[in-house]
Amino acid sequence: MPTEDKAALLMLCSTLSLSLTGLVAKFLTSEFSLLTLLFLRLFIPAVLMLSVVASIKIVLPKKNLMKPILTRSVCVVGCQICFLTSLTQLTLVESVVLFATGPLFIPVLEKLFFGTAIKRVVKVALTVTFIGVILMTSDGSSIHFKPEMLIGLGAGMFNAGSQLSLYRSSKGDMSASATNGWSFLFSSLLVLPISLWYGLSDADRVILAAPIESWVSWLALLVLALVTMSNQIFRSKAYKLAESNSQLAPLIFTHLLFTLVWQLTFFDAEVTQEKVLGVVLIVVASLMQTFISKREKIPKLKLKSCR
Template structure:
């Protein structure tokens, strides 16, 4: 099995876990304050990962990895806060559609920051995928401007920075468990002041009552959310370790939409129009094309004979 095929499988497992995470977040956003939920989403997985590392070995962050992890910690904290804020009003699919615009910015950021080359196949895959996202949005006349849409779009922007920094971090000597443990730790520290300020301001409104926070349903959802978050990031780290660039796997991130569309139908009893079905097919086709084409190019490069020097 080639590296690109393994990377594809890991990325699909990651997006599958992410889609279920979105479903749980949609429900939890109605039960707990967004700031507290964002904080718990990082702290609980962080404690789990560091508990596992205590059984093996905990290493400090290498000096060369401090900047990428700080960037990723900031991006992932801002991304989740914006995403959860948008889910308070938007439907699951609407929130996922805006969140999934992140990969559209990855090739551009790679080009601007790192000077990486953008393959034509990647550009075509992103264009077709973006068309599929537009079709998946359904009746665009319902998309009137509101703050929740802006927060959803900002979640997509920060998502691109998070994915790009994750790709760079995955090429380091840190294992995926170590990378994500330190990332969640940094993200939790960054979002803690917002959580503390929000909790202080909301005491009079009763939003932080202990009874609601200790509800068994909330506790079970938070633990499940933490496990899915770990799965999402670990599988994605493994996928990026095997990929040649972050933009190579960018179209596969859109498969999160396909899984979320299934949950939307199953749990919210929604039906898709022909336009939305066309968008689903277009996204799947673009993802398959990009992955298979990248695999074909890599096989050709391996089989290319070496040109011997005449001297």
């Protein structure tokens, strides 16, 4: 199989895993309380990833990497709180689409923290995105503002912060599994005191008291952890095989198509034309920013290669 096809296949495996995280998380929001689910959703993947790393060699984060890793941990907590909350209030497709707006917020955060200028294409893409969000609030006859949409956008914003922190931490000599493992572990430790403060819900106590009878919930948690890991592994391998990021950029949004399949298969939710148009606008806005930004960077890359 050609290298390009292998890279594309690995990216599709990554986006399939990403769509499954939303599907399984949607199921688990009805099984656990939000804070308990948030802790388990972060702690179990952390233990698995660090166990894999420790089986080869124990890697502790160095001092120069602690700041970006801790920053990412905070962003991961914020992202997952917003995402899981939106899953309880919105449809699976709506929550995942709003989560996928993360790349659009990266230039905004770079402007706030690093003073980087926001390009015109980003401003246009953000405008189109918010129009899409408004259309997603339509019930077919009129538009109703949903605060839950802003929570979903919060997941995208925190996801952008997580990606920026991950980019900085990737400049070190730690592997992706170690970086993600420590980030998730610190995130779970941040959530633990809050979870203990609010305590367990009745549903949590039933599942914890009878783990054998609640094996479906525990199996779902394990599956959630595994698909979280596989998403990172498949994506990193795909990027290593690809000649450029733009080669795989269009495939990143296939997780929305997978999510739509899960929505239509497992959930009984009305999908109006306005909501479909809103989803399309958000995807177009993300693709617009991705491709135009890549195109603008090509001349700079060529100049560097000639030196």
